[in-house]
Amino acid sequence: MQLDPRSLIAMAGFMSAMMAVVLLFMRRNYPPNIRGLDYWAAAPVLWLVSAVLFGSRGELPQSLTVVLANQALLLGAAVYYIGSRRFLGHGGGWALWGSVAVASTLVHIWLTYVTPSYALRVAIFSLLMTVLYGAHLRFLLRHGDKGFPIRLVQVVLALHILVLLTRFASVLVGRAGSDIMEPSPFQTAYVGAYVLTVLMLSIGAILLATDRVRTELEHLATHDSLTQTLNRRAVMQLCQEELDRARRYGHGPSIMMLDLDNFKAVNDTHGHQHGDAVLVHFAACTKSALRSEDRLGRYGGEEFLVLLPDTDAPAAHHVAQRIHALLQAGHPLDCQLSIGVTSWQGQTDTLDAMLARADAALYQAKKRGRNQTCAG
Structure with missing residues (x-):
């Protein structure tokens, strides 16, 4: 042509x-x-x-x-x-x-x-x-x-x-x-x-x-489709990557396990749509209390995991208190929650060990009456 x-x-x-x-x-x-x-x-x-x-x-x-x-x-x-x-x-x-x-x-x-x-x-x-x-x-x-x-x-x-x-x-x-x-x-x-x-x-x-x-x-x-937080696989992967980085540089993260108190009663009393709205509100409030480099993930049900890179125990406890305060501001969807927090303990510390300590601290917060933070 x-x-x-x-x-x-x-x-x-x-x-x-x-x-x-x-x-x-x-x-x-x-x-x-x-x-x-x-x-x-x-x-x-x-x-x-x-x-x-x-x-x-x-x-x-x-x-x-x-x-x-x-x-x-x-x-x-x-x-x-x-x-x-x-x-x-x-x-x-x-x-x-x-x-x-x-x-x-x-x-x-x-x-x-x-x-x-x-x-x-x-x-x-x-x-x-x-x-x-x-x-x-x-x-x-x-x-x-x-x-x-x-x-x-x-x-x-x-x-x-x-x-x-x-x-x-x-x-x-x-x-x-x-x-x-x-x-x-x-x-x-x-x-x-x-x-x-x-x-x-x-x-x-x-x-x-x-x-x-x-x-x-x-x-x-x-990401979790409801709360738009990271899903369990993604947040766990980020936690492992942060621990690998901590072993190279010598200063590591803190991890928080968060569980909404009496959430089953919320669903049973007000319905699952209201419960979903509570979860969305909780995720938004928690994100606003975190730094840009921090990560929030849905661990399962009403349980969430927060990764705080390069954060020691006092700083992590301060973040937990900010989250408690934000969820007690009087919004109709505000909820109470228990938090278990743990910090990296050195080169031999593992993700499984940190999760176990955070989970044990969370159980302790529940046992003490809920709506509080315990360290492990």
């Missing part, structure tokens, strides 16, 4: 169709809390419409192959941008870019039928797309993370901005050409850059959604 503009546009249409199918399939099968996928799936559909209309130039009216084709291309980029905003938890975008699309349509109608000017159409459209891609790039730089999928989209946007600025500059120096289908190296390069941009932006959307699913699956594998 000869790489002229018409062939490249056909290639862009084929790629858009394939990417639209993939993204629509993902939209249907991925979790609904991954927002933006519907917009990302709509973008290549619009790019496909644009490619079909551009490729039909000479066979269909200019209202379709010039005006509507350009607006479908612009709307595809705008919809993709709005999808990125939704994906990263932001709204907005439609009012501004919908208005821009309407204004662009009117300008293209004027420059196609009233005072025809291919060069002016190219200049205005290039500037509009530059501003749109620039807004998208700025948003991703401000709100995106540093992962590869975000970086990929940022690079693609930045490179295509350079292409658009070059195309705008070509108008200023009188090298815009006479038609997009003109078989010149410049037109071929511009359309080729557009084809690559369509492909890479679609791949970027796929990678972003897949990465989000992977992150959520990892979270589900390590």
